[in-house]
Amino acid sequence: MPVAARRVLVVGIDGVRLDVLHRRPTPHLDAIAADGFLTAVQVGDDTPTLSGPCWATIVTGVGPAKHGVWSNDLSGHRLDVFPDFATRLDHHDGRRTFVAAGWRPLLQPRDGGPLFRAPSRTTFIAPQADTPEAWEECDERITEAVAHVLAEDDVEASFVYLGAPDETAHVLGCGEAYEASVHRADARLGRLLAAVRSRRAYADERWTYLVVTDHGHVDAGGHGGRSAEERTAWLAAAGPGIGKAPPRVRQSDVAAQVFAAVGRHPDRHWTLDGRPFAAEPHAVLLDMDGTLVDTESLWLRTVRERVPGIGVDDLFDVLGRSTADTARHLHRLTGADPRELAADLDARFLDAVQREATPLPGALELLDLLKELDLPMALVSASARPVVDAALKVLGADRFRTTFAEGETPRTKPAADPYLAAARALGVDPAACLAVEDSAAGVAAAEAAGCRVLAVPSYAPIGKGTRRTVRRGLTGIDRKELWAAGL
Numbered sequence: 001m002p003v004a005a006r007r008v009l010v011v012g013i014d015g016v017r018l019d020v021l022h023r024r025p026t027p028h029l030d031a032i033a034a035d036g037f038l039t040a041v042q043v044g045d046d047t048p049t050l051s052g053p054c055w056a057t058i059v060t061g062v063g064p065a066k067h068g069v070w071s072n073d074l075s076g077h078r079l080d081v082f083p084d085f086a087t088r089l090d091h092h093d094g095r096r097t098f099v100a101a102g103w104r105p106l107l108q109p110r111d112g113g114p115l116f117r118a119p120s121r122t123t124f125i126a127p128q129a130d131t132p133e134a135w136e137e138c139d140e141r142i143t144e145a146v147a148h149v150l151a152e153d154d155v156e157a158s159f160v161y162l163g164a165p166d167e168t169a170h171v172l173g174c175g176e177a178y179e180a181s182v183h184r185a186d187a188r189l190g191r192l193l194a195a196v197r198s199r200r201a202y203a204d205e206r207w208t209y210l211v212v213t214d215h216g217h218v219d220a221g222g223h224g225g226r227s228a229e230e231r232t233a234w235l236a237a238a239g240p241g242i243g244k245a246p247p248r249v250r251q252s253d254v255a256a257q258v259f260a261a262v263g264r265h266p267d268r269h270w271t272l273d274g275r276p277f278a279a280e281p282h283a284v285l286l287d288m289d290g291t292l293v294d295t296e297s298l299w300l301r302t303v304r305e306r307v308p309g310i311g312v313d314d315l316f317d318v319l320g321r322s323t324a325d326t327a328r329h330l331h332r333l334t335g336a337d338p339r340e341l342a343a344d345l346d347a348r349f350l351d352a353v354q355r356e357a358t359p360l361p362g363a364l365e366l367l368d369l370l371k372e373l374d375l376p377m378a379l380v381s382a383s384a385r386p387v388v389d390a391a392l393k394v395l396g397a398d399r400f401r402t403t404f405a406e407g408e409t410p411r412t413k414p415a416a417d418p419y420l421a422a423a424r425a426l427g428v429d430p431a432a433c434l435a436v437e438d439s440a441a442g443v444a445a446a447e448a449a450g451c452r453v454l455a456v457p458s459y460a461p462i463g464k465g466t467r468r469t470v471r472r473g474l475t476g477i478d479r480k481e482l483w484a485a486g487l
Contacts, residue, residue, distance in 0.1 A: 005201070008208040008239070008261040009150070010159045010254065011192065012058065013185045014051060014103075015166030015223065016213040017174060018234045024179050028190035029236050032209050036238030037245035042231055043215055044251065049223045049230040051166070052105060054214035054251060056115055059084040059159065061255030061272040074105050074112030082270075085255045086119035089157050093264065096120045096154060100146045101161035102127055102138040121155070127163075132171050135164040136184065143188040147195035154201075156262055162188060166217075173221040208239030208261035212254055241278040241483025250274060265432035278483040281434035283426045284370055285419055285451065288381040290319065290438040290458035291474075292363040293391045295383070298352040300459070302345055307334055316460045319439040321413065322382045322406040323349070346384055353390045362474030366436075367399050373479065378422035379403040380435070382413045382442070401426060414441040416448035423449065434486055436474075443468065452486025 018040055021029060029038065047053050047064055048071065056069035060082045064070055068078040086097035099106070100123035105113035107124045116122070123145045127138035139162045146160050168181040189211060196207055212235045215223050223230045235249055239261060252274030259266050260279035266272050290296030296319060303318055304310060307330055314333060318326040327342035334341075370377055377400050381388050385405040392403070402425040409417035423430040435446030438458040446453050453468040464470050469485040471477070 004204055004206045006156065006208075006240075006262045007196075007205050008157045008210065008258050009192065009196065010059075010157075010210045010212065010258060011189055012055065012159065012161045013165060013182075013189075013211065013213050014161065014163045015169055015215060015217055016182050016185070016234075017216045017229065018232050020174075020179055020182050021234065024183055026183065026186040028186050028193060029211060031193075032211060032236045032238045036209075036236070036242040038234060038236040039245035039249055041212070041233040041235050041249050041251055043233055047251070049215040049225065051103070051214050052115075054233070055106070057251045058212060058214065058254045059086070059115065061085065061252050061259075061266075061270075061274040063252060063273050066271070066273070069112075069115070072105065072111065074115060077112060079115065079117055084116045084119075084159075085258045086157060086159060087117045088270075089259075089262065089264065090118060090120045092267075095156045095262065095264075098122070098146075098149055098153070098155040098158040099161075100124075100142050100149075100159070101163075102135070102142055103161060103163050106161055116159070119159075121149070121153075123149070127167075130167060132164065132168040132177065132181065135167040136181065139164045139185065139188060143191055147191055150192060150195040151198050157258055160192065169217045169221040171221070174217050174219050178217075178221070206240045208242070208257070209237065210254055210257060210261075211236040212251075214251075237277070239278075241280055241480055243278070243480035243484060246277045246484070246487075249277060253277060265429055268431070275487055277487060278480070279487060280373075280483055281375065281452065282428040282432035283376040283378065283423065283434075284482075285378045285380050285422045285433050285435045285446070287435070287437045287439070287442045288379055288388060288391055288395075289383055290360075291436055291442075291456060292360060292367075292379075292395055293353075294358050294360050295349075295353055295387075295391065296438070296458045298356060299349055302348045302352060303330070305348065306330070306341070306345060319441065319458070319460060321441050323384060324406070325382075325412070346386075350384070350386050350390065353387050357391055357394050359394055360474065362477065363395070366474045366477055367395065369477075369479065369482075371399060376401050376426045376428070378426055380418045380422050381405050382418070413445040414448070416445055416450075419446050419449035419451055423451075434482065454482075454485040 052072040053069045056067045062082045067082045089095040097119040098121045099116045099119045104110045107114045127134040165181045169178045216229045256274035257276040260276035327338040331338045379400045388405040404418045409421045411417045431450040433451045435451040436454045455462045455470045467486045
């Protein structure tokens with residue numbers, strides 16, 4: 001089955017207050033929100049509530065301290081170092097990108113512009129005058145031109161700017177005329193979505209939609225201050241893997257989500273400030289003991305049988321560790337020879353796994369989901385190879401493209417080596433991988449390798465952390481949870 005082509009459409013509607021969306025019918029934005037979410041986005045404390053710095057943050061994925069845009073005059077910017085997503089995708093990957101706008105600094109060498117440095121294709125249509133009527137006509141012409149491109153051309157990432165609501169607020173304030181302009185912008189959004197759906201290849205494509213504003217307005221129609229009305233922006237998002245809104249979304253997250261939507265894992269050297277809120281992992285690296293197979297109970301029983309008086313803390317400290325590492329730990333408690341301890345533990349544990357190991361609830365369902373999604377899988381274990389092979393008979397060895405056991409990397413968990421080796425074997429960046437783990441030692445190993453982590457604690461608790469999601473077991477996990485895990 002061919003892989004569906006990823007496409008993303010970003011529509012920027014300038015200066016739309018969130019309360020208007022809650023008060024006025026905007027059926028096309030509402031449809032996007034129903035498929036994904038609509039959430040408030042607070043303009044960053046260091047970002048002036050002006051179009052220049054706000055749009056720069058939205059399309060570059062970094063704040064003003066990096067992109068250097070502090071006003072509607074873009075002079076002094078650092079957009080050569082921190083370019084917009086359309087330019088990055090074209091320059092780095094040769095992907096087709098498209099930008100359409102009527103505000104000159106976005107696409108023209110004016111006032112320090114353009115903000116969009118070098119997309120693959122652009123459409124620029126300036127208003128005849130800075131009046132609400134002229135901007136409505138400008139947005140209408142842009143919508144017509146963009147609808148043709150979206151319907152007919154093979155463009156992977158697009159940005160479309162609609163400016164009439166902002167100009168209307170500046171001239172007439174945030175009254176009935178302003179709200180009517182917002183309603184017309186929503187209708188234009190509907191035409192763009194209809195153009196996408198009319199594509200001949202639409203059934204074989206996976207589209208992400210991001211609709212965003214840059215700032216709000218005070219009732220009289222201005223912005224640039226620090227009031228709640230000015231600093232409250234919003235984002236509506238829908239697409240593959242996008243579920244409910246995360247607790248906090250920043251303007252810089254929009255560009256990061258664009259990259260995720262087209263399957264592009266950012267280069268670390270880009271130093272983006274934003275993070276995606278839904279990203280398909282390039283591979284999933286799964287722990288075995290206590291994560292997929294109910295062997296942790298067998299391992300703890302094995303250790304208790306070998307060291308009957310072991311305390312609870314010392315017992316749980318061996319979770320996720322190799323037999324050799326556990327033997328060294330037990331040597332400090334018992335004085336027994338570590339090699340003899342390791343050999344005895346291996347024999348006892350292997351016998352128990354061969355006789356009693358069973359998949360944990362939700363494990364086979366998760367593996368089936370990953371196979372359905374065509375995501376490469378690796379098994380990354382701290383157990384010995386005979387134990388791993390015994391467990392693979394329960395899980396199905398053909399599910400995994402590669403497996404790693406104790407002794408097959410220079411170091412084992414909690415060192416990063418097994419996860420680094422698994423990612424390398426699959427040909428993916430560890431930072432684009434999702435690791436699924438149940439123990440603190442395993443989480444430490446995955447995070448040391450730079451992976452996103454989904455933690456499903458078995459016996460000892462695991463706290464939340466950066467790029468780590470904690471969940472009670474694997475039962476019921478779906479694609480949207482996978483796409484959001486560890487972000």
